[in-house]
Amino acid sequence: MTAAEHPLRKHMRPHVTRTTTCPGCGIGTVSQAILRAVDSLGLSMDDFVFVAGIGCSAWIPTPLYNADTLHTTHGRPIAFATGVKASLPDKRVMVLSGDGDLSAIGGNHLIHAARRNIDLTVVLVNNSIYGMTGGQAAPTTPMNTRTVTSPYGFTEHAFDLSELVKAAGASYVARWTTAHPVQLSRAVKTGLEKKGFSFIEAVSQCPVQYGRASKLGSARAMIKRYKEISVPVKKASAMSPEELAGKLVVGEFQNVDKKEFTAALAEARAIAGGKN
Numbered sequence: 001m002t003a004a005e006h007p008l009r010k011h012m013r014p015h016v017t018r019t020t021t022c023p024g025c026g027i028g029t030v031s032q033a034i035l036r037a038v039d040s041l042g043l044s045m046d047d048f049v050f051v052a053g054i055g056c057s058a059w060i061p062t063p064l065y066n067a068d069t070l071h072t073t074h075g076r077p078i079a080f081a082t083g084v085k086a087s088l089p090d091k092r093v094m095v096l097s098g099d100g101d102l103s104a105i106g107g108n109h110l111i112h113a114a115r116r117n118i119d120l121t122v123v124l125v126n127n128s129i130y131g132m133t134g135g136q137a138a139p140t141t142p143m144n145t146r147t148v149t150s151p152y153g154f155t156e157h158a159f160d161l162s163e164l165v166k167a168a169g170a171s172y173v174a175r176w177t178t179a180h181p182v183q184l185s186r187a188v189k190t191g192l193e194k195k196g197f198s199f200i201e202a203v204s205q206c207p208v209q210y211g212r213a214s215k216l217g218s219a220r221a222m223i224k225r226y227k228e229i230s231v232p233v234k235k236a237s238a239m240s241p242e243e244l245a246g247k248l249v250v251g252e253f254q255n256v257d258k259k260e261f262t263a264a265l266a267e268a269r270a271i272a273g274g275k276n
Contacts, residue, residue: 008035008039010066011067012064012065012066013065016064021059022206023208024219024220025205025206025208026125027057027060029178029184030060030123032181033185033188034094034188037192040189041189041192043092047092049067049068049069049093050062050070050096051069051072052069052070052072052096053073053075053076053077054074054101055074055100055130055132056098056125056131056132057124057125057204058098070084074105075105076106076109077097077106078102081093081113085262086261089266093119093120094120094121095122095123096122096125097124098127099161102122102124103138103139103161104138110122111165114197115169116197117170117258117260119196119261121194121198122200123188123191124199124202126161126203127203127205127210128141128145128206129141129209129210134209135147135148136148136149137150140158141154142154143155146214147209161175169197170196170197171195171255171257172190172191172197172199172255172256173201173252174190174251174253175202175248175251177203177230177248177250179227179230180226180230187252190255196258197261203248203250205219207222226248229247229248230248231248232249234251236249
């Protein structure tokens with residue numbers, strides 16, 4: 001028998017034959033959702049610059065994707081991506097990283113890029129923990145969760161990242177889980193087509209660090225739980241805070257048209273040039 005090549009293999013570096021992810025990790029699902037979105041739009045990897053930070057999720061584009069990539073310092077991928085987009089406005093610039101990288105040390109870069117509405121597509125993989133560095137609690141770790149740094153339960157409130165970025169002014173905001181791969185891919189596709197700051201939160205299982213410490217179990221158990229606790233945005237709008245306790249709201253949070261940063265910057269440059 002002749003082995004069939006994966007239809008998305010054409011977007012990957014030919015010499016890369018394995019990934020760094022742990023068994024049961026959801027990063028592979030997120031990566032395929034991204035590549036399916038790229039493929040469905042008929043885009044080439046030459047159309048993109050991918051920017052990643054530090055963490056498990058940052059290994060999605062580097063070294064896997066056969067494209068121009070920047071693997072940057074911790075918390076700074078959006079800052080680097082902003083520079084790339086401002087210098088090369090015709091390029092599609094995508095940021096791929098985790099909740100620890102983008103919402104903790106990188107939190108200010110995240111909200112200000114949303115405020116500027118710069119044309120970036122940001123896919124934030126939210127596994128609710130610092131997975132690569134040992135399983136410490138993160139800004140997205142639910143209160144009372146046991147981790148290696150909170151063995152008696154985490155005492156802080158978690159960020160609702162999609163609501164945060166929506167409030168900061170992004171053009172497009174959506175959240176799905178690894179139990180919703182088709183919807184996740186469609187959200188990435190919409191984000192790529194949207195002019196302005198697009199933010200897709202991909203809630204993903206981390207059975208090795210988060211699942212083990214929080215007693216949520218295997219990857220299969222975690223994905224099953226995502227299905228059980230997920231509530232569509234429209235349905236959630238009619239539910240009380242008590243009814244939403246322990247639930248995860250998924251779907252499209254925002255899709256608006258507003259002036260994009262590099263377009264506004266070009267207009268300012270044109271005015272400045274006309275005065276010389």
